[in-house]
Amino acid sequence: MTTKGRDGQEVSLSTERKLDPSWATKVYDTLGNFLHVPTVRDVRKGRGLTYEEKRQRCTEYADRLQAILGSPIHSIYLPVLFQMECECGFQITRRVEFKRPGDLITCGQCGSQHYFDSIVDGKVRLKPRRVNWTCGCGTQNILPVHRAKVGVEVRCTNCEFSGRVVQAFKILPISEGESS
Numbered sequence: 001m002t003t004k005g006r007d008g009q010e011v012s013l014s015t016e017r018k019l020d021p022s023w024a025t026k027v028y029d030t031l032g033n034f035l036h037v038p039t040v041r042d043v044r045k046g047r048g049l050t051y052e053e054k055r056q057r058c059t060e061y062a063d064r065l066q067a068i069l070g071s072p073i074h075s076i077y078l079p080v081l082f083q084m085e086c087e088c089g090f091q092i093t094r095r096v097e098f099k100r101p102g103d104l105i106t107c108g109q110c111g112s113q114h115y116f117d118s119i120v121d122g123k124v125r126l127k128p129r130r131v132n133w134t135c136g137c138g139t140q141n142i143l144p145v146h147r148a149k150v151g152v153e154v155r156c157t158n159c160e161f162s163g164r165v166v167q168a169f170k171i172l173p174i175s176e177g178e179s180s
């Protein structure tokens with residue numbers, strides 16, 4: 001069994017040896033048989049295993065069991081995780097297998113939000129969730145959604161303008177299917 005190390009190289013976790021239930025059942029039956037005293041007829045007809053053969057089987061089973069029980073790993077589950085560092089410095093860790101494009105990932109520390117996009121060459125791509133606002137000078141500025149709250153001060157990246165987020169009403173046409 002292998003996994004990927006930090007540098008992307010495959011790292012061996014040694015061999016996983018599982019107890020095969022069908023093998024265990026077979027061994028159980030065989031060993032159970034050994035406990036029965038052979039009938040006179042069996043011995044006369046030379047049926048069944050000799051003591052030497054039985055001893056050999058037992059050694060074989062014991063060796064295999066020892067290998068299974070001595071296996072350093074068993075029933076191992078490795079979730080596929082990705083980590084990203086948020087602007088606030090917090091390490092966000094999520095399981096990749098349950099993520100779909102567009103799923104929202106929120107930083108547990110500062111609340112910043114990102115959309116899960118895709119995984120390309122083992123690297124997770126995220127899109128920050130932002131709102132755009134256009135300054136009077138024509139510059140498009142961005143504001144992370146988690147900061148877009150009433151009263152928050154914003155500055156234009158191009159001019160001296162600074163403003164404050166306020167709540168406002170806007171009328172939009174009712175699109176089809178949305179009316180109630």
Ligand SMILES: [Zn+2]
Pocket residue numbers: 086087088089090107108109110111112
């Ligand atoms: Zn954060």
Ligand SMILES: [Zn+2]
Pocket residue numbers: 135136137138139156157158159160161
């Ligand atoms: Zn401006």
